[in-house]
Amino acid sequence: MPTYEYQCQSCRERTEAAQKFTDPPLTTCPACGGELRKVFSGVGIVFKGSGFYKNDSRSAGSSTPDVAASASATATKESAPASVAPATPTTTPSTNPAT
Secondary structure, three states: OOEEEEEEOOOOOEEEEEOOOOOOOOOEOOOOOOEEEEEOOOOOOOOOOOOOOHHHOOOOOOOOOOHHHHHHHHHHHHOOOOOOOOOOOOOOOOOOOOO
């Protein structure tokens, strides 16, 4: 059941009431007997369920590579030890008839 907030137009006192959707709105202030008006405010957001957080985005057996694992693999390739010689490309002499 939703909770509604009302404010008196005469004394400015605020009152909360838990009402059904079908209940008529309150009209009389309990403190002074003045006219009540509903007060509308922002709604809070609650994230429930899975999929809202970084660790919920993939299951443990997912075949999609993890971004962090991909980044560390790239860093490992770029920081290869200096003792490993780079591969030398094999080239064949070109046979250009114009030369």
